[in-house]
Amino acid sequence: MHIVVCVKQVPDSSQIRVHPVTNTIMRQGVPAVVNPYDLVSLEEALRLKDRLGARVTVLSMGPKMAAESLKKCVALGADAAVLITDRVFAGSDTLATSYALSAAIRRIGQDEPVDMVFCGKQTIDGDTAQVGPGIARRLGLQQLTYVSRIETVDPAAREIVVHRRAEGGVQVLQTKLPCLVTMLEGANTLRFASMDDMFRAARYDVVEWDHKAAGITEVDRCGLKGSPTVVKKVFAPQPRAIKAEMLDATGKSASETVDALLSTLFAKHPNLEAEIRQ
Amino acid sequence: MSAEETNSAAAPRRAGGIDLGTWKGVWVNVELERGRVHPVSWELLGEGRKLADHLGVPLSGVVLGPDDAATGEACAEAFRHGADTVYVVRHPVLEHYRTDPYAKVFTELVERHKPEILLLGATTLGRDLAGAIATTLSTGLTADCTELRIDDETRSLAATRPTFGGTLLCTIHTLEYRPQMATVRPRVMAMPKRDEGHSGTIVTESVTLAEEDVVTKILSYIPDANADNAQLAYADVVVAGGRGLGKAENFRLVRELAAVLGGEYGGSRPVAQAGWVSGDRQIGQTGKTIRPKLYIAAGISGAIQHRVGVEGADVIIAINNDPKAPIFDFATYGVVGDALQILPALTEALRARLGHSAAAE
Ligand SMILES: Cc1cc2nc3c(=O)[nH]c(=O)nc-3n(C[C@H](O)[C@H](O)[C@H](O)COP(=O)(O)OP(=O)(O)OC[C@H]3O[C@@H](n4cnc5c(N)ncnc54)[C@H](O)[C@@H]3O)c2cc1C
Numbered sequence: 001m002h003i004v005v006c007v008k009q010v011p012d013s014s015q016i017r018v019h020p021v022t023n024t025i026m027r028q029g030v031p032a033v034v035n036p037y038d039l040v041s042l043e044e045a046l047r048l049k050d051r052l053g054a055r056v057t058v059l060s061m062g063p064k065m066a067a068e069s070l071k072k073c074v075a076l077g078a079d080a081a082v083l084i085t086d087r088v089f090a091g092s093d094t095l096a097t098s099y100a101l102s103a104a105i106r107r108i109g110q111d112e113p114v115d116m117v118f119c120g121k122q123t124i125d126g127d128t129a130q131v132g133p134g135i136a137r138r139l140g141l142q143q144l145t146y147v148s149r150i151e152t153v154d155p156a157a158r159e160i161v162v163h164r165r166a167e168g169g170v171q172v173l174q175t176k177l178p179c180l181v182t183m184l185e186g187a188n189t190l191r192f193a194s195m196d197d198m199f200r201a202a203r204y205d206v207v208e209w210d211h212k213a214a215g216i217t218e219v220d221r222c223g224l225k226g227s228p229t230v231v232k233k234v235f236a237p238q239p240r241a242i243k244a245e246m247l248d249a250t251g252k253s254a255s256e257t258v259d260a261l262l263s264t265l266f267a268k269h270p271n272l273e274a275e276i277r278q
Numbered sequence: 279m280s281a282e283e284t285n286s287a288a289a290p291r292r293a294g295g296i297d298l299g300t301w302k303g304v305w306v307n308v309e310l311e312r313g314r315v316h317p318v319s320w321e322l323l324g325e326g327r328k329l330a331d332h333l334g335v336p337l338s339g340v341v342l343g344p345d346d347a348a349t350g351e352a353c354a355e356a357f358r359h360g361a362d363t364v365y366v367v368r369h370p371v372l373e374h375y376r377t378d379p380y381a382k383v384f385t386e387l388v389e390r391h392k393p394e395i396l397l398l399g400a401t402t403l404g405r406d407l408a409g410a411i412a413t414t415l416s417t418g419l420t421a422d423c424t425e426l427r428i429d430d431e432t433r434s435l436a437a438t439r440p441t442f443g444g445t446l447l448c449t450i451h452t453l454e455y456r457p458q459m460a461t462v463r464p465r466v467m468a469m470p471k472r473d474e475g476h477s478g479t480i481v482t483e484s485v486t487l488a489e490e491d492v493v494t495k496i497l498s499y500i501p502d503a504n505a506d507n508a509q510l511a512y513a514d515v516v517v518a519g520g521r522g523l524g525k526a527e528n529f530r531l532v533r534e535l536a537a538v539l540g541g542e543y544g545g546s547r548p549v550a551q552a553g554w555v556s557g558d559r560q561i562g563q564t565g566k567t568i569r570p571k572l573y574i575a576a577g578i579s580g581a582i583q584h585r586v587g588v589e590g591a592d593v594i595i596a597i598n599n600d601p602k603a604p605i606f607d608f609a610t611y612g613v614v615g616d617a618l619q620i621l622p623a624l625t626e627a628l629r630a631r632l633g634h635s636a637a638a639e
């Protein structure tokens with residue numbers, strides 16, 4: 001079994017701040033992390049490695065500094081790491097991203113055929129959940145998104161059974177390898193890196209490919225040129241001018257405050273009481 | 279579908295190559311799953327109606343399903359929510375959602391009829407399907423839009439969505455490719471008025487499908503034990519608590535108030551992450567979007583990611599002991615005080631008021 005896990009290095013979005021005057025994003029000092037959803041998928045791949053002896057390759061597209069995130073995945077137990085990094089990839093939307101990643105997966109498969117590809121449910125910066133399905137389409141893989149549990153994988157029969165989250169229930173699906181899986185958050189708990197793997201990662205040289213090495217001939221389908229979507233403007237949300245009608249509870253008992261609130265509420269919104277009763 | 283076919287289908291279709299003018303009309307996926315239409319479909323028809331009217335083109339719903347009564351009912355309902363036309367494909371293979379047959383049928387319909395705009399719900403089904411068909415059609419897809427407009431200058435769809443963790447918004451266009459695709463989360467758009475008398479044209483489409491060609495099989499379906507988590511997004515009354523409640527035990531006060539009001543309860547992200555409420559009850563940008571008639575938020579500061587999920591509420595009551603809390607900038611009524619005191623008093627007063635006159639009726 002050979003498994004490829006796609007991981008993206010993303011800015012820790014909880015630490016992004018907007019400049020109060022210029023409305024631009026202040027990226028300085030914002031730490032880069034492995035997209036948290038991708039770690040759920042990596043953990044699942046590593047469990048298959050433990051169970052079935054699979055080989056796990058992690059793959060990322062991004063700037064050279066993304067190699068750090070890949071090394072972290074090696075420290076967690078991935079066997080190999082490939083970074084596709086090239087100026088032609090700059091400005092990729094999801095369509096162009098899935099194009100470049102699929103090409104790289106095809107190239108990785110030349111050395112050892114790929115049986116499963118994992119993607120994260122979504123990224124925390126792009127947040128689209130589109131790249132996974134995009135890769136599945138391009139490589140003709142069976143697409144299994146929002147997987148909450150991998151029930152069985154039978155490499156000999158080339159069969160997999162998973163639980164997939166649907167609205168209001170769970171589908172139990174059986175399909176054939178090769179397939180693409182995106183894992184739901186909470187499906188597992190990430191392991192700690194072992195000493196051995198940490199040492200291995202420290203010495204490990206991430207494989208870096210430019211577009212040619214990744215087997216991409218049509219540069220026009222990469223980066224800004226290969227992206228149908230155009231970001232026209234970025235802006236801060238407009239604060240609504242209206243302020244709440246305030247009731248100050250200080251010095252009053254809670255029941256006095258609540259009585260004042262409810263009489264205002266039901267006087268100003270006469271239909272509300274009937275609606276609540278329904 | 280083989281990898282070869284997939285790739286040829288994904289050749290870029292730039293404006294030079296395609297005549298944008300031949301792509302006309304607004305399409306909405308009517309998401310039918312296990313006999314039930316996801317209400318986000320009607321919200322999208324409501325929004326699609328505005329876009330179609332602005333462009334002066336028809337609005338169509340697309341219904342895929344087995345040949346049964348529920349499929350017929352979905353078509354009828356689509357008209358009542360504003361569709362002029364419904365394209366329907368009835369086939370036993372479409373009984374359960376699976377990516378391959380759904381994507382194949384949808385892609386074929388799009389290539390046959392060439393809509394300029396295609397909207398889908400950002401549900402597990404809609405996102406799975408949208409990502410697949412946008413790739414095969416090689417066109418732009420904008421996820422989780424919060425506003426859809428037509429840019430008059432280019433006649434293109436201006437799709438606005440949160441970015442960088444919700445601190446900013448961005449507007450995205452697909453200028454040179456068609457269709458222009460977008461997904462929208464449930465409850466982000468208002469539910470249109472249902473018009474019993476509105477009807478339109480049903481176009482029954484035939485496609486070639488065979489179960490033997492579908493690799494993925496459904497072994498079984500496990501319905502959620504507590505299906506009520508689905509109710510939160512559509513509840514008329516929602517009470518939520520945040521970190522200001524102090525500890526998990528205090529969350530009882532939120533549940534009790536919700537119960538008296540016959541509503542649902544939820545929480546901000548930190549309390550969902552701390553396990554005070556289950557993850558599917560998180561409200562906000564990365565949780566549920568709600569549009570209740572009444573929303574009561576206790577001990578919630580009102581961060582932008584929370585705000586975008588609740589702004590559609592008719593009336594917002596905020597309880598917070600900090601008079602400068604940002605939630606007071608968008609609440610209708612603000613109570614400056616201790617939530618641990620106000621919540622039980624509110625529950626008591628409402629129980630007396632609603633309980634009393636309910637008995638009198
Ligand atoms: C990418 C991203 C996505 C996010 N998505 C979401 C989301 O979907 N939903 C969401 O909610 N958040 C989300 N957040 C988090 C958001 O930014 C805030 O951190 C969060 O909403 C704050 O939760 P809170 O209001 O419960 O806690 P705090 O911000 O800590 O606020 C607690 C409030 O309680 C008040 N308080 C304290 N004691 C009392 C008392 N006794 N009585 C009354 N009031 C009291 C305080 O004055 C304070 O205003 C997201 C953040 C990021 C970066």
Ligand SMILES: Nc1ncnc2c1ncn2[C@@H]1O[C@H](COP(=O)(O)O)[C@@H](O)[C@H]1O
Binds near residue numbers: 123
């Ligand atoms: N630049 C990238 N490099 C590697 N994997 C990526 C990249 N972008 C997206 N992915 C994968 O695709 C998933 C979905 O991304 P998105 O469509 O941006 O939400 C991520 O969780 C990753 O597994």
